[in-house]
Amino acid sequence: xxxxxxxxxxxxxxxxxxxxxxxxxxxxxxxxxxxxxxxxxxxxxxxxxxxxxxxxxxxxxxxxxxxxxxxx
Numbered sequence: 001x002x003x004x005x006x007x008x009x010x011x012x013x014x015x016x017x018x019x020x021x022x023x024x025x026x027x028x029x030x031x032x033x034x035x036x037x038x039x040x041x042x043x044x045x046x047x048x049x050x051x052x053x054x055x056x057x058x059x060x061x062x063x064x065x066x067x068x069x070x071x072x
Contacts, residue, residue, distance in 0.1 A: 012033065019029045041050045 015029050015033070016026050018024075019026055038050060041053070045053075
């Protein structure tokens with residue numbers, strides 16, 4: 001069964017490969033992808049909920065620490 005992660009990873013990997021071939025920084029592609037994610041979120045979620053999601057993500061950037069909580 002294909003998951004959302006499978007789909008997103010395939011497209012992100014392809015975008016990064018395209019960026020590399022075009023000498024576009026990966027960080028620039030990631031920034032645009034984040035803009036697109038926020039746009040999708042805004043279709044069904046409040047600004048407060050989106051902000052909380054982004055804060056939660058930023059608080060759990062370290063791979064050396066356990067997540068404070070797991071979001072369903």
